[in-house]
Amino acid sequence: MNLLDDPVRRRRARRTRRVLIASGALIAVLGVLGGVLVLRPWERGFAPAAAGPAARARGALTAGAPAAPADLAVLIGGHEAHLRERPGDAAAWAVLGAAYVERGRRTADAADFPRAERALRASLKADRGNAAALEGLAALAVARRDFPAAKRWGEAARKAAPKRWTAHAVLIDAYSGLGEHEAVGRALDRLQKLGSGPVVGARAAQVYRDRGWREDAAAQISDALAAAEAPAERAAYLEQAGQLAFERGDREAALRYFRAAVRADPDRRGALAGQGRVLVALDRTAEALTAYQAALAGRPRPEHALELGELYESLGLGRSARVQYDLLRERVRKADAGGVGEELVLGRFEADHGDARAAVQRLRAEWRRQPGTAVADALGWALHRAGRHEEALRYAVRATEGEHGGGVRSALYVFHRGVIERKLQRYGAARRHLREALRINPYFSPLWVPQAERALERLGEPSVEDPPAS
Template identity: 55%
Template sequence: MKTERVPQIVLGVGAGAVLAGAAALFVPGSLGGGGAPAPAPGAVARAVSAAHTGAQASLPELAALIGDRETWLRAHPRDDASWAVLGTAYVERGVRSGDTASYVRAEKALKRSLGLLPAGKGNVDAQLGMGALANARGDFAAARKWGEAVRNHTPRRWQAYPVLIDAYSGLGDYVSAGRAMERLRALRAGAPALSRAALVYRDKGWREDASALAYDAVALATTPAEKAACLARLGDLAWERGEPAEALASYDPALRLVPGHAPSLAGRARALAALGRTDEALRDYGAALEALPLPQYALEAGELYESLGLDGDAHTQYEMLRARATEAGTHGVNGALVLARYETDHGSPHSAVRRLRAEWAKGHRSVHVADALGWALYRTGRAEEALPYARRATEQGLRSALFAYHRGQIERELGQWGPARRHIAEALRLNPDFSPLLAPAARRALAALGEPPEGGPKDVYGSGSGSGGDTPRSGASRAGSPPPRDPERQEQARKPRRPGGAAAPSASPSAADARGPASGSASAPAPPSASAHEAAPASASASASAGSRR
């Protein structure tokens, strides 16, 4: 279940990083190497001017640039620089409009540019475009390859570092992402660099620092589209802190600047739902999906409908999610994360485990994949195998109410009452309304766990075994008894399942899924390793010391 904002990496995610700030439009120093004239004043010139600074152009300006380069290239097909411009503009259009077919056009244009001027002969712009394309599709290893190739050849080319930040973040290499961010800020000032730095600080758990940088980015943004994107990011940070009213104060001006700005509409929908204004929230989700039909937005809208008892409307949104993810997959987009989150709570968690194990094997080891894999394992009844992934997700730095709740429920299933109580309470402190379905479940779970025993828990950090060192009071289960169960899980076990094993749209996985792995399922993946790139999570004490910067 995923309603809490991601990164946009989108959101997604995978795409999450690209959506958090749409892929920069990397335009060569002089547009059109084959004698192309400078653009006349107007939409094309404004798009080029924005691109040179790393700012966002408006979608109409971007469309004008694409049309201009398409016309030029029909008469000058051997202009490698214009092919690079066109390909990267297609990537930008795909990211910001949800038109994933643009990625196919982008790949053809960028390969055409590299065919005319190979990477080894200095075609940096096409390589950067290929890196942006790979990030947009969720192929972070390929994006890292392209970005590092440019960095190694021209280390002062600042446009390489946003590509690398997104790629390293998608792979879970947050140390390298931080280094790339520092290099970007050394080479480039202004809103684009500050926006990237805000996301890196957010991933480190430095929420106040991230917000300060996001405020500065808003002040320095040079175009309406860029300012709207910076305001949306500022609103997302406020939402993640559990401050929906403050989030609205950022989304509303963003939408005045760019009516129909999808990230702001979706963000405002989350905030409105948290404030109990569900009719307005559903309206905004509909508008966001009209402007940018991301599977992530459909999942969020479906879960809001489901929380209101509108199962038919929820089913419609879930079907849209699957259709959009399937279509995007035909265009090379990796939608495994959002599909797995949907399947874990609304379909087959066994299928989600298979998807996420494949992602882990590819090296996609971000905190988002770790959290999703841990939760999917828990939903298949493998809580013990799930816990190392949940620890990895919560101890890397990012302060996520969703991740804390997932970890707490896994610990609760294992009878680790003290750690479970601590993490579920942490989720509600971070964001009391992080999900319309899971936030109420978190409050019920915390009530079921009861108060800690007199004298305090014996196992504060969850390192021990057995029951976790304390026994729930106030009517909760005693030591040695089965862990407290969620009432909704018992109710879900009584709901029918559709033919083929898929759950009815309003139901979470069946009781069989909750008890344990289905027969014939593959063995579980090994816990996260402690190698340099896949370092095991820091200890709780180290995490606590890092909290001084939060």
């Protein structure tokens, strides 16, 4: 007899079907509300229905992934309207705060950061144990380059929800900015145990790059690209892949990645500036200027204005360079009004194009507060430019030696060290490091590469009387 010929079994089958249908509906709803925490787009075999812009933005924020500015605008508008009706909704305040952080980060509009802080603190006021709000405040501190605050908030989020893997991703940024390299490794280990998917791979690529593990970094970002589906997320990883390619001097690959990033997300300003950087290296200067001008349209980032200014300076166009340097100062002032610390880029600018002593003072304070590798390099260079070469070398060594956390293979950092050593008449070490800088990336700067080549030419080949390089 067929099993369904039995009336009792038919009733049980109908009940089973109803339970399965209800369960499927519940999973679908949770998938919309929770984004990728429930149904991850990189899990093969799952083909979700197309989500609206607010759901896309919320899903990206939930996973710690980049979101498109247009989607964020829809999400922000909806949550602002909702919170006017329900001002005690802690979860909605946390989402709104995270959306402000991401939009401010993407558009370089620091005015979004005070809004983010108000929203996230409102979320904490409504629910003091709110891990999402704590993590949002950590991400806000990273965006403002306040790494001590990022560490405090990130560790509070981790304590409130130990299994919340995205908190460890934010802590990687915080520890990196503070030069706490062992803590970075522990955070990455925990992140990889708790989470999976392209966001985790991209974070691993960042850590491996900072350690000088170029092949591992490239493999991780390649895997992240293969798994990412949202255009904004793919664009972010394409830009990261382009940066890695350019840092090793692979101009053609870098240009392909940057162009693909802009095709996926035309608002990706870092990829536009990356195109400019590569086109300079390919001697396509007119195209490079166009790419930089596109990157600087709207709300320019100070570091991109510095790059374009130095390109103009390398071309002998001093007046055009000064326009970009004035733009840099203006953008730093606006960033400061939003609570963003641009001490690093301002110190680098002052060391080379302004007041080197002021740069030293600014960067010393930054070093005391958050002694990361980038600050060590910038402070060492500023000290050199101010005539304090012995002290400068200590920081240059720290920025370039792996045992001090300076494992990143940066042509600029190694160039700085070589120039300082040459000034101190340590000619063997200077020769070695200047050559290494040009091996790492022969195109690292239109302004400094010619100086590295001239310095090497003046140093000549080592003589038999030269002491061993140190």
